[in-house]
Amino acid sequence: MSIKNKLNRLKGHLGTDMDNQPSPVRERENNIDVPFKEVWQAEGVYPYYFEDSYCLVREKEYSLDQMHGIFSFGQFAAAVEAWNSSGIRHPLSAAGHEPESLFFFDTETTGLGGGTGNTIFLLGQASLQGSKIKLKQHILPHPGAEIPLYKSFLESIDYSTMVTYNGKAFDWPQVKTRHTLLRKHIPKLPPFGHFDLYHAARRMWKHKLERVKLAAVEKGVLGVERKDDIPGFLAPMIYFDFVERKNPEGMLGIIQHNEIDILSLISLYTHLSFQILQLDEKQTPxxxxxxxxxxxxxxxxxxxxxxxxxxxxxxxxxxxxxxxxxxxxxxxxxxxxxxxxxxxxxxxxxLVNMKVISCIELAKIYEHRIKDIGQATMYAKKALCMLEENSGGGTEKIKIKQEELHRRIVRLERKFN
Structure with a gap:
């Protein structure tokens, strides 16, 4: 930060007549050189100036009729309305919220680890605003521009709930870490709810997907086909090259990758909502x-x-x-x-395990509810027989279950006699 800007920030505490003089900051900000500015402008990217630095911002709109995979963006609003009409209590429930209250969030970083050594260089978000889905991406032009990056981002989020993919474990903790380092210079992090779709996708589709990365869920569940997409693991190398050469060519591919990630979150939340609320006519058994x-x-x-x-x-x-x-x-x-x-x-x-458990449960019912000790004994012995036939030496857990059944049978036979 320049000396002039530091003095300007402190002027309210100095007791001088600097208060009556115009700040030179804005004038200087407009003269900051943005490399390849025309290229960025052609892609809908503009600089966001703050003090003696800047970040880059990209905005884009989508109609609610537009499809992303098997869903239109308009169906997201229908999903939120369905939650509000349902009495189901669920971690992903949007009951009590308007569709405009949710924002979909994803980041791109210089690494997959945590801690202060990992830098976020792209913050992306999208939300329903009026009759459009509006996407906004905040891009770090170089590592020294984090203050304008986070200021532009934090000025943009006024929502009650964030939607991410593994964001509870990765994206948002990374934002908190960077914010801690910059908190004296930028707005506070607002409190809001968090829907993390990663755990939901894993629960729903781990039986059919070898991996539940977002790209796999897109292809195997949402019907989203990426074309000429830059793999996420290349993003840090491309970013470092961009910082060195300033040419946005590679970064534009990362920005596109992040855009698809965020739009897929909208379709995925829609799909999960229809699944949980059992409104999907094509839902598999x-x-x-x-x-x-x-x-x-x-x-x-x-x-x-x-x-x-x-x-x-x-x-x-x-x-x-x-x-x-x-x-x-x-x-x-x-x-x-x-x-x-x-x-x-x-x-x-x-299956054998289900048979064993069923027989044990039947033994309990016949002993304690129906009071038929003979039937209770028969089912307990049947469970033990199946367990012994299929144990194959068995684990410690199976041995414990066998011992429990032996004790149950002995007790039942005492009762019977």
Missing amino acids: REVYEVGRWLSALGESSQAKTAFNKISEGESAEAVDARFALAFEHKKHKNWDEAAKLWKDIAEKG
């Missing part, structure tokens, strides 16, 4: 099952049962899994007859 499991874990038992019931007919793997899960939902509500009926079915048709 496996997706329905995963939604049911998620809702069950959250205590949304009624909605979980609705999901499991949808796919519980037949002998497919998903149907058997759904009946098994449904039995536990009935157990939660002490519907012992319904639970026992389902577990009896699983004890004959499920």
Whole structure:
């Protein structure tokens, strides 16, 4: 920072008549040389000046009719409305929010590690504003321009909820780290909610995707095809080359990569919302099952049962899994007859582990609820037999389960006699 600018910042505390004199800062800012300025302008990028430095900003708009993969941007607003019409409590619920309250956020950095040695050189965001999706990207022209970078970014975010992909673990902690170093010169970080879609995507599609990186989810789930995309791992090298040579050619590719990332977050949030709310007519049985499991874990038992019931007919793997899960939902509500009926079915048709668990649960029901010690003993012995036949030497966990069953059988036989 120049001496003049330092004095200008302190003038309110100096007690001189500098207050009555015009600041020379703006005049000097406009004279800052921006290398390749015409090239940047042709790409919709303009300089944001602050004191004796600047960052670069790119803005772009998209109509709500525009498709990104299998969804239009207008369907995002429909997803938020669906959450507001639903009584489901969920970590991704937008209930109580307007579509304009959410912003989609992604960064590009000089490395994948944490700490002060990692620099963010691109902050990208998008949100619904009126009848458009508006994208705004803040670009660091060189490492010494972080103050204008974060000032331009923080002036732009006035939302209640941020949406990221692995942002809780990476992007936002990186922003907090850099902000800590600059906090005397830039606005405070605003508080807001955070929807991290990475964990949701992993829960929903790890059965079909080898990896759940955003690019894999785009291709395998959202129908987004990237063309001539720069791989993310090349971004730091391209940025360092840009800092050295100033030529924006490579950076434009990174900016495009970041743009697609952010737009994909909009489509992914839309898709996950329709999946969780069970509004997707093309939802696969496996997706329905995963939604049911998620809702069950959250205590949304009624909605979980609705999901499991949808796919519980037949002998497919998903149907058997759904009946098994449904039995536990009935157990939660002490519907012992319904639970026992389902577990009896699983004890004959499920995988070995499911059969064992079903028999143990049936032994418990017959002992404690129906008071039929003979049936309880029979199911306990059946579970132990299956466990011994399939243990193959077994792990410590299996040995413990065998010992528990032995004790259960001994106790039941004492009762029976």
